[in-house]
Amino acid sequence: MAWQRVASISEIDADGVLGVDVDGSSVALYRLGNEVFATAGICTHALAMLSDGFVEDGKIECPLHQGQFDIRSGKALCAPVTEDLRTYAVKLEGDDVCIDMERPAANAAPGPNAADGVRSVAQDNKADTRKSAVPNMQSDDSLTQRYVWPAEGLTRIPDWVYTDQTIYEREVEKIFHGRTWNYVALECEVPKGGDFIRSNVGPTPVVVVRADDGSINVFENRCSHRAAEFCRELSGNVKEFVCPYHQWSYDLQGNLAGVPFRRGVNGKGGMPADFDSSQHGLYRLNVTSHRGVVFASYVRDMEPFEDYLGPEVLKEFEATFDGRKPRLLGYYRHTLPGNWKLYHENLKDPYHATLLHTFLVTFGLLVAGNRSLMLADASGRHGVMASAKSEHKGVSRDTKKEMRAYRDGMTLAEPRFMDFVEEFDSPWSVTMATIWPNLIIQREMNTLGVRQIVPTGPHEFIMKWTMFGFEGDDDEMTRHRLRQGNLMGPAGFLGLEDNEAIKFVQDGMQHVPGGQHLVKLDPGVAAGTSESLISEASIRAMYRHWRAEMGL
Numbered sequence: 001m002a003w004q005r006v007a008s009i010s011e012i013d014a015d016g017v018l019g020v021d022v023d024g025s026s027v028a029l030y031r032l033g034n035e036v037f038a039t040a041g042i043c044t045h046a047l048a049m050l051s052d053g054f055v056e057d058g059k060i061e062c063p064l065h066q067g068q069f070d071i072r073s074g075k076a077l078c079a080p081v082t083e084d085l086r087t088y089a090v091k092l093e094g095d096d097v098c099i100d101m102e103r104p105a106a107n108a109a110p111g112p113n114a115a116d117g118v119r120s121v122a123q124d125n126k127a128d129t130r131k132s133a134v135p136n137m138q139s140d141d142s143l144t145q146r147y148v149w150p151a152e153g154l155t156r157i158p159d160w161v162y163t164d165q166t167i168y169e170r171e172v173e174k175i176f177h178g179r180t181w182n183y184v185a186l187e188c189e190v191p192k193g194g195d196f197i198r199s200n201v202g203p204t205p206v207v208v209v210r211a212d213d214g215s216i217n218v219f220e221n222r223c224s225h226r227a228a229e230f231c232r233e234l235s236g237n238v239k240e241f242v243c244p245y246h247q248w249s250y251d252l253q254g255n256l257a258g259v260p261f262r263r264g265v266n267g268k269g270g271m272p273a274d275f276d277s278s279q280h281g282l283y284r285l286n287v288t289s290h291r292g293v294v295f296a297s298y299v300r301d302m303e304p305f306e307d308y309l310g311p312e313v314l315k316e317f318e319a320t321f322d323g324r325k326p327r328l329l330g331y332y333r334h335t336l337p338g339n340w341k342l343y344h345e346n347l348k349d350p351y352h353a354t355l356l357h358t359f360l361v362t363f364g365l366l367v368a369g370n371r372s373l374m375l376a377d378a379s380g381r382h383g384v385m386a387s388a389k390s391e392h393k394g395v396s397r398d399t400k401k402e403m404r405a406y407r408d409g410m411t412l413a414e415p416r417f418m419d420f421v422e423e424f425d426s427p428w429s430v431t432m433a434t435i436w437p438n439l440i441i442q443r444e445m446n447t448l449g450v451r452q453i454v455p456t457g458p459h460e461f462i463m464k465w466t467m468f469g470f471e472g473d474d475d476e477m478t479r480h481r482l483r484q485g486n487l488m489g490p491a492g493f494l495g496l497e498d499n500e501a502i503k504f505v506q507d508g509m510q511h512v513p514g515g516q517h518l519v520k521l522d523p524g525v526a527a528g529t530s531e532s533l534i535s536e537a538s539i540r541a542m543y544r545h546w547r548a549e550m551g552l
């Protein structure tokens with residue numbers, strides 16, 4: 001039992017609510033008369049922040065869909081919320097409000113629906129919640145009993161990490177909707193007021209829009225009336241958003257601007273007299289932008305983006321986004337039949353590069369023995385695979401023997417394809433940065449791109465590639481970038497084989513389930529940065545972080 005001070009009582013308005021962060025968990029504090037109560041800070045229905053909600057008669061109303069909970073017991077009171085809120089024991093010490101995260105409030109709602117109700121393994125097995133459960137209906141205890149990491153530690157990864165629906169849903173909650181900055185767009189995709197583009201945070205569809213004051217807003221693509229995905233175009237320019245279903249309209253900040261027949265017709269029907277439009281805007285996410293790259297988060301008090309990346313990965317980010325303004329060149333978009341994390345792993349696995357990719361080794365882009373680095377940040381979540389191109393001669397006979405993909409004597413019909421115009425202040429000719437949880441930044445000689453991962457379930461994700469150059473590029477440079485862009489994309493000379501390999505791994509797990517993978521390469525580095533290409537230390541670092549975030 002651990003009491004911790006979380007606020008002072010004067011910070012909580014009478015009959016009000018205050019949101020605080022306690023060890024990475026969002027907690028809502030309420031003051032009812034002389035008493036203080038604490039509940040989980042996020043609605044059990046659609047993950048809205050309850051600190052943005054309304055307190056009335058001992059109830060908290062969620063700002064997003066107006067579900068209500070009893071503050072004292074956490075009990076779900078009306079549709080659409082069905083699952084009770086977790087509550088926490090509170091004690092007051094003078095002006096200090098202390099809570100115990102491990103102990104529910106004295107009058108917490110009983111029953112299996114309570115989020116802190118610990119169910120036995122036997123109960124869980126009988127109910128077979130694995131196929132149908134929403135993850136936050138399961139207590140952390142039951143999850144850790146069900147999903148047991150191999151005793152060997154990070155050198156083995158179990159298949160359920162990639163194939164299990166409950167794990168996937170928990171990833172959406174804990175990672176994509178958790179304490180992360182998610183890539184959503186390049187600023188150059190929405191250059192003028194009213195410009196918008198559809199995007200995603202995890203699987204959740206969002207709209208990225210530039211308002212007339214120049215600010216960029218990101219909100220869920222979900223009407224606050226009946227949840228319609230109101231924005232149907234991929235991109236465009238609008239003065240306002242109008243939902244096609246009942247024509248509710250929203251301004252570019254996401255505020256509800258118009259409700260047709262709000263006062264009914266001939267004095268009959270319509271919304272209740274006390275309906276307050278200001279409380280029914282679109283659900284807005286926290287937004288930040290760095291060097292023209294836009295990120296969004298469900299967490300209100302995210303650390304600055306620079307701190308999120310850490311100094312080493314930030315340096316590589318800023319080597320590519322070097323201050324010149326990005327200019328959009330085009331898109332690729334495809335669906336990959338594999339788990340979304342396999343894409344991160346593929347780019348934290350330099351071992352495969354010289355073995356799988358004929359083009360890479362034959363034309364000297366990455367050869368075992370090149371100067372290279374597989375960097376992991378201190379948290380393990382981000383990484384940068386970096387290599388300096390070799391002149392196409394120095395592959396030793398021994399190295400060739402190991403690299404079956406190497407093809408002697410192969411030449412390109414278009415030699416300009418491999419030109420490398422030095423333009424970056426970096427020792428590396430290629431860097432592939434994996435920015436947790438959904439972004440890859442590709443700098444391969446002069447072809448530049450960001451890749452956005454959009455998971456759609458445990459077995460599939462969408463890959464959105466946005467290729468860019470810079471303002472100031474002349475026509476020849478733009479043509480060069482586009483020509484070299486053939487390295488990348490769904491059928492790129494370098495992308496093609498990775499897409500296949502990811503499918504093969506997912507197939508192997510799905511068709512022979514219940515297994516584990518080996519990630520043992522480079523035992524000298526337990527988890528983290530390695531100077532060897534023959535290493536899986538960055539994959540281990542990513543899973544150290546993943547396990548901590550998932551509580552598994």
Ligand code: FES
Nearest residue numbers: 223225226243246
């Ligand atoms: S669902 Fe959008 S206006 Fe009704």
Ligand SMILES: [Fe+2]
Nearest residue numbers: 346353357498
């Ligand atoms: Fe690859």
